[in-house]
Amino acid sequence: MLTFDPDGLSCAQLDGDACVVCHKRWPRPRVRVGRFPDDAPVMACADCADALIPAPMATVVAFPSR
Structure with missing residues (x-):
């Protein structure tokens, strides 16, 4: 979770x-x-949220076949 500095932000x-x-x-x-x-x-x-929050990493990893 990102922590933001409130200085410089508007009341809204x-x-x-x-x-x-x-x-x-x-x-x-x-x-x-x-x-x-x-x-x-x-x-x-x-x-803007799409730019701030990184995409989750894949939980399933494909292994190369032999």
Whole structure:
């Protein structure tokens, strides 16, 4: 989980009403991408969340056949 520094963010971003990256307010950010030092959630829009959250690694690994 990423920890974000709240300095320099707007009130809307701090409250989760605007994306932490692009400031977009509509539609309201729905993806939790991290937290602030006080454990408050950090929200982002779907587009920015894709860039912030790494894709999960595959749990199934194919072994080469002989």
